[in-house]
Amino acid sequence: MIAAIGLLIGLLAGLLLQPDVPIWLEPYLPIAVVAALDAVFGALRAFLDGIFDDKVFVVSFVSNVLIAALIVYLGDKLGVGGQLSTGVIVVLGIRIFSNVAAIRRHIFHA
Amino acid sequence: MSDPMMNDPTPKSRDTERAPDGRSRLLAALQSTGSRGQVMVAVLLAVLGFAAVTQVHANGRDDAYVGARQGDLIQYINNLSLASQRTESEITKLQQTRDSLRNDAQSRRTAVERARQQANALGILAGTEPAVGPGVRITVRGSAASVGTNQLLNGLEELRDAGAEVIEMNDKVRVVAQTSLSDASGGVRVDGQLLRPPFVIDAIGDPHTLSTAMDFTGGFISEVRDVGGKVSVEKRDRVEIVSVRNPSAPTYAKPAGTR
Numbered sequence: 625m626i627a628a629i630g631l632l633i634g635l636l637a638g639l640l641l642q643p644d645v646p647i648w649l650e651p652y653l654p655i656a657v658v659a660a661l662d663a664v665f666g667a668l669r670a671f672l673d674g675i676f677d678d679k680v681f682v683v684s685f686v687s688n689v690l691i692a693a694l695i696v697y698l699g700d701k702l703g704v705g706g707q708l709s710t711g712v713i714v715v716l717g718i719r720i721f722s723n724v725a726a727i728r729r730h731i732f733h734a
Numbered sequence: 735m736s737d738p739m740m741n742d743p744t745p746k747s748r749d750t751e752r753a754p755d756g757r758s759r760l761l762a763a764l765q766s767t768g769s770r771g772q773v774m775v776a777v778l779l780a781v782l783g784f785a786a787v788t789q790v791h792a793n794g795r796d797d798a799y800v801g802a803r804q805g806d807l808i809q810y811i812n813n814l815s816l817a818s819q820r821t822e823s824e825i826t827k828l829q830q831t832r833d834s835l836r837n838d839a840q841s842r843r844t845a846v847e848r849a850r851q852q853a854n855a856l857g858i859l860a861g862t863e864p865a866v867g868p869g870v871r872i873t874v875r876g877s878a879a880s881v882g883t884n885q886l887l888n889g890l891e892e893l894r895d896a897g898a899e900v901i902e903m904n905d906k907v908r909v910v911a912q913t914s915l916s917d918a919s920g921g922v923r924v925d926g927q928l929l930r931p932p933f934v935i936d937a938i939g940d941p942h943t944l945s946t947a948m949d950f951t952g953g954f955i956s957e958v959r960d961v962g963g964k965v966s967v968e969k970r971d972r973v974e975i976v977s978v979r980n981p982s983a984p985t986y987a988k989p990a991g992t993r
Contacts, residue, residue, distance in 0.1 A: 630776025631783045638787025645792040651803065653789045660782045672756030678771030685778050705803050730756030
């Protein structure tokens with residue numbers, strides 16, 4: 625319950641404050657959001673599997689975000705930032721899809 | 735899946751009943767009040783929601799270049815400068831075209847003006863245009879039997895020698911290079927028209943030169959007087975010649991050379 629409320633609070637805060645993204649964060653934020661989404665769906669799936677652990681979730685959330693940002697940063701330094709961002713998005717997208725498929729099987733038994 | 739949380743060897747569920755069903759576990763979690771894990775999850779989810787909304791908001795704004803990479807920015811600048819170069823060369827080309835067209839129009843106007851002047855001059859010479867100017871009016875009186883082609887031809891020759899530019903006879907016939915004269919009963923046939931005495935010759939040219947050309951020993955006046963006629967020469971400041979000739983295209987002669 626509190627988790628859902630937390631998500632709602634975050635959304636509302638973003639909508640109400642409408643903060644500007646700092647320029648140094650601008651290339652990393654979209655990747656970080658996608659990585660965090662991947663972590664959240666993975667956590668939901670683990671929860672439905674009955675193997676959820678909040679410490680693991682926190683670690684995976686933070687590390688997902690950091691690694692995604694790091695990959696993009698590295699890509700920028702190597703001059704392949706755009707391509708590497710696309711690659712990360714593709715990989716995370718595939719993971720999100722498979723996680724969502726597992727969640728769907730749990731909830732709808734289909 | 736290589737996700738670490740799925741391979742967690744010590745799964746820990748807050749569900750006391752250990753429901754086998756994922757759905758019932760989710761419902762139970764939604765109904766339960768907070769625990770430490772839920773609070774942590776809530777905080778992280780709040781961060782995620784905040785970041786997502788911020789990103790969506792930033793993405794919707796019209797600042798495509800703010801977060802762009804250096805390479806992309808250089809690409810944009812290159813594209814822009816290429817485009818402006820192309821546009822500038824286009825502008826130069828169009829300006830050149832415009833200038834040349836303008837020059838063209840100018841020179842065409844000049845050419846038309848020159849052609850018109852030339853046509854006027856040639857028209858006067860060929861007798862296709864009416865003409866006006868200073869000159870003389872020569873009246874020849876005498877019977878048709880006495881004054882004829884011989885005298886008139888000589889008179890016209892004298893006028894031409896003296897520089898008469900336009901000549902007309904009896905206000906009817908324009909005398910040009912092709913004009914023919916022949917004797918006829920009761921007068922002279924000029925270009926097929928019968929002219930009866932008195933003959934009136936209008937000529938445009940320097941009046942003084944023309945009148946002196948008529949009046950010298952053995953000249954036109956004395957010649958006419960020899961056959962019993964009478965000539966009067968009248969200098970005029972303004973002689974108007976209105977009779978014209980139809981221009982006829984040469985049948986055999988062709989222009990030689992380009993000019």
